[in-house]
Amino acid sequence: MKKLSSLFSGFLVLVLAMSLVGSAAAAAAGKLEIGAAGVVILDKVKVEPGAEYAADGTKIPAVVTYQDPSGKTHSYIPVEMLTDFLNIPTSWSEKRNSVVLGVTMENAELVPNIYPGGKKSTNPTKATLGQKVGPFTEIAPSSVDTSGGPTGIDEDKTRVQTVTGFTTGGCYIPENGKHIVLTVTNNGQTAISCLVGRDRVLGSFEKFPTVDIEPGKTLTRAFAIADGTTEEQAGFTCILRSANAGDTADVTVSLMQYK
Incomplete structure (x- = not known):
């Protein structure tokens, strides 16, 4: 599979080729400027x-x-800017010979995320520390200083009973606090997938x-937010649902941000 770096190398070759066009040809085709404009998002x-x-x-x-001969201006930016600035997943499709923006089902493996028919979930009951997703890294809850109180609250001991599941979250930038702490208590009779x-x-x-919470147990997970994380990159989401289809999830949830 081609890497995105090859796309940008191709982009540079294209820019170089265009820059070598003679002045007479450039005047006939329009006006080209390289690296003169900025980007505002x-x-x-x-x-x-x-x-x-x-x-x-x-x-x-x-x-x-x-700028084409009619005077209309067209702007071109590297594809990677979409990933960095707009939080859009970008990949390359060898099969379609195309840049792919957003989610794609090409070569995807479909794995069920619920366990129907009473089949027991095989998810662990403890989180794996050090895992990274975007700007977030899972850390030990004990490493977060909560003594000064939260800097932001999305859920504060919220009690939820649902068959379809419960979703919560928010935008977490480091300027407001560098840590997220999620606490979930399973009040029901069936395991909950977090x-x-x-x-x-x-x-x-x-x-x-995914981490499962057994009946009567409380799970606490904590995450560090990387410096320089922008609002476009900082969307954090928590989804809670029964590990078995059709069972009722009964949970108490707290989701807070700390320094």
Whole structure:
């Protein structure tokens, strides 16, 4: 499978080829500018005009602008910017010879995430520390200093009873606190599956390994937020549901952010 770096290498070759066009031909075709424009996303400056963009450690022009003979301006940016700035998963399809933006079912393996017919879940009951998903890393809850109280609260001992499942979460940037603490108590008679991860644009959900909570037990999970995480990257989601189809999930949930 081709890596995205090959796409950007191709992008550089294209830019170089275009830049070598003679002035007479360029005048006939329109006006081309390389690396003169900047990038603003959601009213925030991401790349200053004239600045370069780092793609896989290589600095390249951030924007290529082309003004056609009619005077209309067209802008071109590296595909990787969509991943970095808009939180869009990007990949390469060898089969379709195409850049793929967003979730794709190509080569996907469908795995059921519930256990019908009374089949027992095989998910662990303890989280694996050190796992990373985007800007979030799972850490030991004991490493988070909660003595000063939360800096943000999405759930505070919220009691939920549901057959279809319960979803909660929020946007967690490090400026508001570098840690997330999730606490779930299983009040019911069936195991509860706890899925956490981050939502990405265009239908993708990146998740940590699922952890089950046995009846009568309480699970606490904690996550560190990487420095420099932007709002576009910081969507954290928790999904709670019965590990067996049709059973009622009865849980008490707290989801808070700490320094």
